[in-house]
Amino acid sequence: MSKKKYTIADIAYMAGISKGTVDRVIHKRGKVSKKAYEKITRILKEIDYQPNLVARNLKKNKTYTLYVLLPDPEQDPYWAPCVEGINAASREFQSFGVMVEAVFFDPSGTKSFNATCKQVLKQEPDGVVFVPLFYQESLAFAEKCVKKKIGLATFNGSLPEGQAGSFIGQDLHQSGRVAGKLLHQLLGDDKKVAVIHADEAYQNAIHMQEKEKGFRDYYEGLKGNTTIITQTLPHKDIKNVAQSMKHFFAEHPDVSGLFVTTSKGYLLDGALPETHAGIPVVGYDLIEKNIKALESGVIDFLIHQNPRQQAYLGVSYLSEYFAFDKKIPGKKLLPIDIVNSENYIHYLE
Amino acid sequence: MSKKKYTIADIAYMAGISKGTVDRVIHKRGKVSKKAYEKITRILKEIDYQPNLVARNLKKNKTYTLYVLLPDPEQDPYWAPCVEGINAASREFQSFGVMVEAVFFDPSGTKSFNATCKQVLKQEPDGVVFVPLFYQESLAFAEKCVKKKIGLATFNGSLPEGQAGSFIGQDLHQSGRVAGKLLHQLLGDDKKVAVIHADEAYQNAIHMQEKEKGFRDYYEGLKGNTTIITQTLPHKDIKNVAQSMKHFFAEHPDVSGLFVTTSKGYLLDGALPETHAGIPVVGYDLIEKNIKALESGVIDFLIHQNPRQQAYLGVSYLSEYFAFDKKIPGKKLLPIDIVNSENYIHYLE
DNA sequence: CAATTAAGTGTGCTCGACAACATTTCTGCC
DNA sequence: GGCAGAAATGTTGTCGAGCACACTTAATTG
Numbered sequence: 149m150s151k152k153k154y155t156i157a158d159i160a161y162m163a164g165i166s167k168g169t170v171d172r173v174i175h176k177r178g179k180v181s182k183k184a185y186e187k188i189t190r191i192l193k194e195i196d197y198q199p200n201l202v203a204r205n206l207k208k209n210k211t212y213t214l215y216v217l218l219p220d221p222e223q224d225p226y227w228a229p230c231v232e233g234i235n236a237a238s239r240e241f242q243s244f245g246v247m248v249e250a251v252f253f254d255p256s257g258t259k260s261f262n263a264t265c266k267q268v269l270k271q272e273p274d275g276v277v278f279v280p281l282f283y284q285e286s287l288a289f290a291e292k293c294v295k296k297k298i299g300l301a302t303f304n305g306s307l308p309e310g311q312a313g314s315f316i317g318q319d320l321h322q323s324g325r326v327a328g329k330l331l332h333q334l335l336g337d338d339k340k341v342a343v344i345h346a347d348e349a350y351q352n353a354i355h356m357q358e359k360e361k362g363f364r365d366y367y368e369g370l371k372g373n374t375t376i377i378t379q380t381l382p383h384k385d386i387k388n389v390a391q392s393m394k395h396f397f398a399e400h401p402d403v404s405g406l407f408v409t410t411s412k413g414y415l416l417d418g419a420l421p422e423t424h425a426g427i428p429v430v431g432y433d434l435i436e437k438n439i440k441a442l443e444s445g446v447i448d449f450l451i452h453q454n455p456r457q458q459a460y461l462g463v464s465y466l467s468e469y470f471a472f473d474k475k476i477p478g479k480k481l482l483p484i485d486i487v488n489s490e491n492y493i494h495y496l497e
Numbered sequence: 498m499s500k501k502k503y504t505i506a507d508i509a510y511m512a513g514i515s516k517g518t519v520d521r522v523i524h525k526r527g528k529v530s531k532k533a534y535e536k537i538t539r540i541l542k543e544i545d546y547q548p549n550l551v552a553r554n555l556k557k558n559k560t561y562t563l564y565v566l567l568p569d570p571e572q573d574p575y576w577a578p579c580v581e582g583i584n585a586a587s588r589e590f591q592s593f594g595v596m597v598e599a600v601f602f603d604p605s606g607t608k609s610f611n612a613t614c615k616q617v618l619k620q621e622p623d624g625v626v627f628v629p630l631f632y633q634e635s636l637a638f639a640e641k642c643v644k645k646k647i648g649l650a651t652f653n654g655s656l657p658e659g660q661a662g663s664f665i666g667q668d669l670h671q672s673g674r675v676a677g678k679l680l681h682q683l684l685g686d687d688k689k690v691a692v693i694h695a696d697e698a699y700q701n702a703i704h705m706q707e708k709e710k711g712f713r714d715y716y717e718g719l720k721g722n723t724t725i726i727t728q729t730l731p732h733k734d735i736k737n738v739a740q741s742m743k744h745f746f747a748e749h750p751d752v753s754g755l756f757v758t759t760s761k762g763y764l765l766d767g768a769l770p771e772t773h774a775g776i777p778v779v780g781y782d783l784i785e786k787n788i789k790a791l792e793s794g795v796i797d798f799l800i801h802q803n804p805r806q807q808a809y810l811g812v813s814y815l816s817e818y819f820a821f822d823k824k825i826p827g828k829k830l831l832p833i834d835i836v837n838s839e840n841y842i843h844y845l846e
Numbered sequence: 847c848a849a850t851t852a853a854g855t856g857t858g859c860t861c862g863a864c865a866a867c868a869t870t871t872c873t874g875c876c
Numbered sequence: 877g878g879c880a881g882a883a884a885t886g887t888t889g890t891c892g893a894g895c896a897c898a899c900t901t902a903a904t905t906g
Contacts, residue, residue, distance in 0.1 A: 153560070153594075155862055166886045171864060181884060201592040202555045203862035209891050211502070243550035243821075245502075322839065329839040333683060333797060366839070448682060472592075483843035486835040490671065490678040490715070494832035504892055515856045520894060530854060552892035558861045849905085856899070861892105869886065875879090 154195050163187050174199070201472050211245040212470040214299075215268045216463060217278035219255035225435045226411050226455060227279075233460030237467060244471035248463055249273075258282045265289045274470060275299030277462040280307055283354075299466050301476065303458040305355075314476045316461045318453050320355055323484045324362020324409075327430045330449045330486065331405040334428040337372035341405040342396075346381040346412035356409040363407055377403070386412070389419040397424050408432065413450070414441040434487060434495055442489045452485035452495050503544050512536050523548070550821050560594040561819040563648075564617045565812060566627035568604035574784045575760050575804060576628075582809035586816060593820035597812055607631045614638045623819060624648030626811040629656055632703075648815045650825065652807040654704075663825045665810045667802050669704055672833045673711020673758075676779045679798045679835065680754045683777040686721035690754040691745075695730040695761035705758040712756055726752070735761070738768040746773050757781065762799070763790040783836060783844055791838045801834035801844050 238248035254260035280286035300313025413431025587597035603609035629635030649662025762780025
């Protein structure tokens with residue numbers, strides 16, 4: 149398991165040759181005779197040479213700049229934990245010459261996003277981690293980065309396959325299935341349930357649809373006979389959710405479970421008509437208001453997307469790539485954490 | 498946020514003094530005039546000097562040896578993921594001179610544990626990460642380590658407070674509460690439920706009791722009127738669990754939910770009498786047999802203790818301590834992951 | 847007052863990887 | 877054979893921290 153650590157000098161000695169030549173072989177920069185090349189290659193393989201990353205990093209002595217673009221946590225608390233994750237990763241890698249800078253944009257429109265992108269590009273960073281909130285704009289930005297050979301990672305949303313860089317997030321379709329399973333566990337067979345797409349100012353439409361699809365897929369795979377209806381709760385109605393819900397349940401009195409596809413599950417707190425007060429609800433995201441709703445019993449389960457970890461990993465992947473030449477994992481799917489009133493505390497920190 | 502990085506040479510230049518003196522100030526090894534000391538200290542504070550850990554590590558050029566003691570995964574598959582976690586951490590830190598060696602012991606008695614401890618101590622390691630399966634023996638071992646100034650971390654079980662070293666694990670009492678909540682969510686109020694302590698060859702007694710206590714605490718905090726009974730399923734009976742369960746339910750026909758405090762929940766697969774076939778069950782640990790039981794619907798929820806992560810963190814903490822002089826966190830409680838048939842996949846890997 | 851000791855300071859080498867630069871060896875050609 | 881020029885190889889300095897050793901003052905004593 150643990151072996152002696154060999155240095156380039158060791159190898160040079162073993163091969164009866166100088167370190168310069170060994171280095172040339174390792175880095176494939178030619179000017180080496182076939183004989184020497186083969187000899188060294190054989191030794192390298194034999195001892196399974198692992199270069200000392202510490203020494204390598206010290207020699208390079210380069211500082212890398214890394215920008216993280218994400219929605220302003222002040223406007224949507226969902227993003228607050230990301231900042232913490234970014235800082236944690238930043239602390240970890242600053243010794244290795246990686247400088248991390250977080251930049252916020254206004255998620256309510258594309259204008260701020262575009263402006264921020266431009267600004268970041270002007271800094272000529274070595275790497276960029278960003279949240280691809282707006283599809284077209286993100287695509288354009290990613291392309292520019294690739295052209296400028298800027299390292300790339302996205303989290304909490306993906307770009308189409310084949311795009312360079314890393315994607316860190318959750319399998320949304322599967323998380324819909326998890327929600328389906330949870331409601332099914334709470335309700336049993338042959339009930340009527342509703343998918344609620346509650347107010348998202350910006351284009352979470354794709355997200356929401358993916359989740360709904362997973363949810364429906366789960367129920368379709370069962371022998372049972374559950375009915376699923378979909379209800380959208382647009383922005384203009386969130387001032388009076390109680391009213392909307394009253395209408396909804398008047399129309400669908402037999403709905404016995406709700407799946408809220410966004411982080412707005414807390415809106416149901418105090419907004420469910422008496423006739424349906426204790427009805428099972430599954431929602432998303434550990435934001436403060438949702439936790440309150442968990443504790444008051446309005447929401448039964450939350451699905452945690454771990455934004456902190458997503459941001460942390462995004463920064464870490466690029467940092468390790470810069471500092472240690474590690475290759476960037478193409479895709480990293482995080483666990484779909486199921487949270488209730490008794491275990492949420494450990495996911496906060 | 499990101500500042501220029503200063504080196505000792507920079508500071509020496511700024512203070513108009515040599516780097517030797519700066520170094521003496523930083524490491525407090527005296528032989529410095531008051532004047533020089535104050536000048537340098539002021540500069541250090543002013544620029545918030547952070548030593549280059551890479552260079553430091555390179556210079557020290559020491560290799561640290563770290564042993565991990567855990568039960569043999571061949572005898573209990575619960576521990577298998579730990580090996581993976583250990584390897585992951587090992588890979589990560591081998592560049593920094595940390596050599597990790599995993600050693601297995603037979604969990605069925607203290608003899609093997611003691612022998613392994615002795616053997617490990619003989620190797621004079623710099624650090625030890627171990628699973629304190631046997632209380633008295635673990636205590637003695639920990640003391641010896643402290644005396645020999647060996648770095649210490651435990652996972653999946655704790656030693657009494659005040660002991661040096663780190664503890665990584667789960668809040669077992671709270672995990673019992675989580676189980677209670679889950680059964681409550683599935684069953685509703687005023688039911689009769691049972692806590693099953695299913696066969697553990699070795700002293701998991703404390704673990705099981707902690708979990709039961711949490712479980713009962715949860716129900717006691719409710720307004721409802723749930724009855725809880727406890728049933729032990731000893732080793733000799735696991736050959737015929739069906740028989741035991743038949744007797745159990747004959748005696749307690751009104752039990753409508755089960756909480757299995759060990760990883761042996763899968764024993765119920767095919768062992769529940771027809772009268773109670775679909776009864777809700779909450780168990781522990783993502784071992785293969787339990788996952789099968791999850792998928793077949795015998796087990797509804799599993800609580801995941803993330804042994805992989807526990808082992809990974811244990812090794813990481815000590816490694817960071819050796820390689821970067823980071824201080825070891827005293828206690829790290831991992832999330833209590835709730836797992837059902839739809840999300841278990843992400844916790845495996 | 848020279849000699850000894852202590853206190854404070856500076857210099858230079860090491861760790862391992864790496865690459866620029868210097869040097870040697872080989873090849874072809876007149 | 878001699879010589880240019882390419883090809884191969886060797887040497888050395890760098891990155892930043894850290895420490896042993898050498899060195900310079902200042903203080904003390906016979």
